[in-house]
Amino acid sequence: MSTTHLGQIFHVAGSPTVFGADDSLAWFSDGALVVDDAGTVVYCGPREGRPADDAEVIDDHGDAFLIPGFVDTHIHFPQTYSVDAYGGGQLLEWLDSCIFPAEARLADPAFAEQIARDFTARRIAAGTTAAMVFGSAFSHAQDALFAETRRVGLRLISGRGIQTVGGPSAQALLTSERDAVELTAAEIDRWHAADTGSVDTALLHAAIVPRFSLSVTTDTLAALGELYDDVRDRGVYVHTHLNENNRPGTGEIDMVKRSFEVASYLDTYDGKFLPGGRVGGKSLLGRRTVMAHAVHCTDGELTRMAETGTSIAHCPVSQLFLGSGTMPWRRTVEAGVTVAAGTDVGAGDEWLISRVLSDAFKVHLSEPGDASVAIHPAEMLFTGTLAGARALDMEERFGNFDVGKEADFLVIRPERWAPLEAILAHGVRADDDRTARDQTLFALLMGLREPAIAEVYVRGARVTA
Ligand code: GUN
Ligand code: ZN
Numbered sequence: 001m002s003t004t005h006l007g008q009i010f011h012v013a014g015s016p017t018v019f020g021a022d023d024s025l026a027w028f029s030d031g032a033l034v035v036d037d038a039g040t041v042v043y044c045g046p047r048e049g050r051p052a053d054d055a056e057v058i059d060d061h062g063d064a065f066l067i068p069g070f071v072d073t074h075i076h077f078p079q080t081y082s083v084d085a086y087g088g089g090q091l092l093e094w095l096d097s098c099i100f101p102a103e104a105r106l107a108d109p110a111f112a113e114q115i116a117r118d119f120t121a122r123r124i125a126a127g128t129t130a131a132m133v134f135g136s137a138f139s140h141a142q143d144a145l146f147a148e149t150r151r152v153g154l155r156l157i158s159g160r161g162i163q164t165v166g167g168p169s170a171q172a173l174l175t176s177e178r179d180a181v182e183l184t185a186a187e188i189d190r191w192h193a194a195d196t197g198s199v200d201t202a203l204l205h206a207a208i209v210p211r212f213s214l215s216v217t218t219d220t221l222a223a224l225g226e227l228y229d230d231v232r233d234r235g236v237y238v239h240t241h242l243n244e245n246n247r248p249g250t251g252e253i254d255m256v257k258r259s260f261e262v263a264s265y266l267d268t269y270d271g272k273f274l275p276g277g278r279v280g281g282k283s284l285l286g287r288r289t290v291m292a293h294a295v296h297c298t299d300g301e302l303t304r305m306a307e308t309g310t311s312i313a314h315c316p317v318s319q320l321f322l323g324s325g326t327m328p329w330r331r332t333v334e335a336g337v338t339v340a341a342g343t344d345v346g347a348g349d350e351w352l353i354s355r356v357l358s359d360a361f362k363v364h365l366s367e368p369g370d371a372s373v374a375i376h377p378a379e380m381l382f383t384g385t386l387a388g389a390r391a392l393d394m395e396e397r398f399g400n401f402d403v404g405k406e407a408d409f410l411v412i413r414p415e416r417w418a419p420l421e422a423i424l425a426h427g428v429r430a431d432d433d434r435t436a437r438d439q440t441l442f443a444l445l446m447g448l449r450e451p452a453i454a455e456v457y458v459r460g461a462r463v464t465a
Pocket of ligand 1: 095
């Protein structure tokens with residue numbers, strides 16, 4: 001038996017790069033998405049063209065829009081309540097004054113359970129069906145996150161945030177190097193593909209998550225490289241921060257280059273260290289590695305990420321909040337790196353991936369001279385859905401409505417958010433189908449707010465808090 005969801009459908013079909021998103025954008029104003037009992041897409045297209053099925057169950061969503069679930073490739077679970085925290089400064093001051101103390105509160109197991117519930121509920125409200133989640137330093141908090149995510153049925157990749165060095169405000173989050181490796185390995189054993197037992201069908205996956213180079217030592221990085229070498233074949237992920245703050249002298253990037261004596265920040269993650277500071281080791285880069293930010297990369301760093309299949313979580317909302325600058329869009333995508341979207345909650349103060357896409361549109365149009373680019377609405381949708389699935393190395397499973405994929409989708413009812421309903425009803429003025437398609441999608445993505453997300457589905461099953 002299958003379920004037929006009727007509505008207006010948008011998705012980026014096939015497997016294009018961002019440059020082919022426009023030509024791959026499918027719009028069915030009278031569409032049908034047919035999902036079988038296993039949660040697999042068996043048809044997506046005009047409702048009249050769907051295969052006849054006597055046992056068909058129809059879920060008619062009327063004028064609602066059906067789009068693929070949003071993929072957030074960088075979000076901090078322990079910062080759920082730290083959105084819009086006033087830290088009076090850029091990255092390193094904000095971490096010290098707001099974030100490390102806030103994350104230390106998850107030492108309390110009851111608090112950790114509460115924040116795991118609230119974090120997961122916010123994900124459902126924002127339609128974030130898949131996420132790469134930067135974890136807590138505390139194993140019990142990670143257990144609470146995985147358990148709650150499993151209970152509701154969202155997709156999750158996460159790992160405990162690893163810190164082995166830091167100043168006074170970070171003390172509660174530090175472990176020894178040995179514990180960092182052992183606790184991470186234990187989390188992988190406990191949660192990686194724990195829901196189905198197979199990495200290819202799981203909704204839950206584990207990651208190795210050094211907070212950033214300044215939170216670890218060369219020995220920690222060498223040991224994590226060894227650990228990754230052991231678990232890479234099991235489909236484990238790596239997630240961290242790269243090239244976010246370039247304040248001269250006292251900012252993150254200059255501090256990394258000085259402390260680690262490397263020519264580029266990416267080198268610190270790329271197998272340059274052995275225990276005792278000797279050179280040579282195992283790289284953390286690869287198809288299941290996601291670097292958050294990558295705002296200030298050299299050409300060499302972009303080339304290395306492209307050749308290793310390492311992806312970027314682009315977080316413009318956060319970059320505005322912390323004064324981190326603007327990732328050069330054209331140069332980065334032309335280098336061949338997969339660029340997906342990340343909220344970076346709590347430096348990002350939006351949970352909704354479409355708000356990230358909205359800021360991406362604005363900041364990249366505002367880049368100077370030839371770098372200025374007007375991102376097409378299809379490229380926006382691509383970045384928030386299919387590119388996210390690709391960055392998470394699960395493009396063959398979700399990210400669009402191609403037949404055979406797992407059906408992750410949102411039902412958006414514009415009437416639940418009057419300003420969105422108004423711009424769709426009165427703001428779209430097009431003489432031809434393609435312009436109508438582009439204007440409708442742009443208005444939908446720019447005007448969307450959480451109340452309009454009426455239903456969220458993962459693998460064909462409705463997800464509720
Ligand atoms: N770099 C290291 N830790 C963090 C964090 O929590 N947020 C952001 N935006 N950057 C980081
Ligand atoms: Zn972050």
